[in-house]
Amino acid sequence: ASGTSSEGLRIRILNNDVVASAELRSVDDLVLNKIKTARTKIPKPLEADKKKFEMYDNDASSGATGEKTKSYNPVNILLYQEAEKYNKLIQIIQTDLDNFEKALKGHITLTTQIADSIQAISEDKIPIPWLCMYISTKSFIHFLEDLFKRVEFFRSWILNGLYTPTYTLGYFTNPTSFITAIKQRFSLMNKVSYNNVTLQFKVLNEVGDEKSSKNTNGYIIHGINIEGGFWDEKNLGMREEAIQELTCDLPN
DSSP states (O other): OHHHHHHHHHHHHHHHHHHHHHHHHHHHHHHHHHHHHHHHHOOOOOOOOGGGSOOEEEEEEOSTTOOEEEEEOHHHHHHHHHHHHHHHHHHHHHHHHHHHHHHHTTSSOOOHHHHHHHHHHHTTOOOGGGGSSSOOOOOHHHHHHHHHHHHHHHHHHHHTTSOOSEEEGGGSSSHHHHHHHHHHHHHHHTTOOGGGOOOOOOOOSSOOOHHHHTTSSOOEEEOEEEESOEEETTTTEEEOOOTTOOEEEEOO
């Protein structure tokens, strides 16, 4: 009887090992498939050649002489900095994906950091090292899709003669730096103290003519959300949120 019991126990242990091994292979295959999909979602790096960026404004007034002088363009400088940051993030992601695949296939050592990242991907989460530029609570694939949109926004800005009709505030790795840059640019172009520059805001229901907005001193910003309130487009004002209305997208 004891022999039968021991044999049965041995069989159960072996079966558990087989199940565990099969589960590990299943998780590995899942992560490898996600890595394959992720590679199709990664955007191409941005063109970040500093020489091609217009770091100066040619239309800054020199005062009484009426002549035009050059001054730094903080907005384009910020654009260059953002391009560098996103290119660095893209490089990190590409390198990590290669290392994850090599580790799963046994080609390199499975370090603690790689193991943690692989575990995160298996749970549809973002590997911690990828959050070095901005915080995101999106799922693994949705994070990459959002990254693609962010990079394409900056790519369009660069390819369109360093001009964009609208600015998505949330796409900047540090949104407050954009507000600082536009205040700095106004200060330099108009020879006024930065500390005396204030911003005026107007909510637009429609963007309007993009060409006309190019020659104004204003900036059309979108991608702002309201929490705890709701924007009434009909009356152009705020109202209390209705039931189950937790957030609201503010127009441009």
